[in-house]
Amino acid sequence: MYEKNPLSPHLQIYRWHLSMILSITHRIIGVVNSLAMILICLWTISFLFGEENYEIIKILFQSFFGKLLIISLSWSFSFHMLSEIRHLIWDLGYGFDLKISKITGLITIIGSLALTILIYFLGKNII
Amino acid sequence: MHHSTKKWLAIKFSSIILIPLMFWFIVNLASIYDESYAEIVNFFSKTSSKALYSLFLIAAFSFFSLTISEVFEDYISNEKIKNVATKTLYVFAIVMPLITISSILSLN
Numbered sequence: 485m486y487e488k489n490p491l492s493p494h495l496q497i498y499r500w501h502l503s504m505i506l507s508i509t510h511r512i513i514g515v516v517n518s519l520a521m522i523l524i525c526l527w528t529i530s531f532l533f534g535e536e537n538y539e540i541i542k543i544l545f546q547s548f549f550g551k552l553l554i555i556s557l558s559w560s561f562s563f564h565m566l567s568e569i570r571h572l573i574w575d576l577g578y579g580f581d582l583k584i585s586k587i588t589g590l591i592t593i594i595g596s597l598a599l600t601i602l603i604y605f606l607g608k609n610i611i
Numbered sequence: 612m613h614h615s616t617k618k619w620l621a622i623k624f625s626s627i628i629l630i631p632l633m634f635w636f637i638v639n640l641a642s643i644y645d646e647s648y649a650e651i652v653n654f655f656s657k658t659s660s661k662a663l664y665s666l667f668l669i670a671a672f673s674f675f676s677l678t679i680s681e682v683f684e685d686y687i688s689n690e691k692i693k694n695v696a697t698k699t700l701y702v703f704a705i706v707m708p709l710i711t712i713s714s715i716l717s718l719n
Contacts, residue, residue, distance in 0.1 A: 511682065518675040524640075525668070525711040531655065532714050535648040545645045554644050561637045568626050575623060603634075607641025 502589045510567045513560050520557055555604060562599035566592045618677060625674040632667040656718045664715060668708040676704035 498504065530541060544550050570588050573579045579588050605611045639660075643651050654660055680697045687693040 514675070514678055515682065518679055521668075521671050521675060522707065525707050528655070528664075528711050529714045531648075531652055531718060538648040542645075542648065550645060554641055558637055558641060561633050565630050565633055568630060572623065572626065603637050604641050606638045609642070 503585055506567065506589050506592060509563070510571075513564050513567070517560055517564055520560065555600065558603045559596060559600040562603065563592065563596040566595050566599065622674065622677045622681075625670050625677065628666070629670040629674050632663065632670055635663055636667050652718055655715055661715055661718075665708075665712045668711055672704040672708045676700050 527541065530538060545553075570579070570592055573588070579585060602611075639654070643654050655664065679700055683693050683696050683700070687696060
């Protein structure tokens with residue numbers, strides 16, 4: 485009986501709302517960013533194998549897939565940073581009101597998209 | 612202080628350090644990712660890049676190992692498997708950044 489009990493969070497029971505979606509997304513993005521960190525480490529270690537061996541990675545990064553990868557990573561990092569700031573504000577005891585919680589949730593979503601554009605433009609010296 | 616309180620404080624402390632370093636790294640990654648090998652190595656050879664990147668790796672792996680262990684806590688019901696998974700995660704979170712930082716420090 486105990487084995488069949490659903491594990492937290494009970495996705496199949498509660499009606500979906502913004503805070504719930506953000507909470508789940510925060511957790512999934514956290515796992516995705518952890519895996520991204522491993523790839524970043526492997527990319528860094530690959531420098532030790534010399535310029536000739538780096539050619540394959542360079543071709544990959546200069547392709548459309550490379551650009552998509554960096555933009556996706558910029559968004560996942562942006563989302564995680566803003567969502568983490570939201571959590572830190574909660575930890576200080578602010579923003580628990582339902583209306584404020586919805587507003588900060590929307591700021592996290594829209595802000596992560598805006599921050600992704602800003603990061604890419606800053607990186608490419610466009611602004 | 613209770614073990615869980617210490618862990619919670621460690622998560623919060625690492626996240627405060629991680630946020631600005633994450634921003635620094637992703638902006639620089641967007642700047643250099645499609646550059647030549649020489650340009651990328653030149654960036655990572657700078658003392659400031661080595662220091663900030665090393666700090667970023669330590670903060671990121673500390674934060675992610677602590678938070679992923681919370682995911683294990685929530686989703687792995689078998690205590691034995693959970694303990695092995697958590698310990699493996701902690702060892703990996705020490706070894707991986709150590710190897711990466713060593714490789715960065717060896718760049719000239």
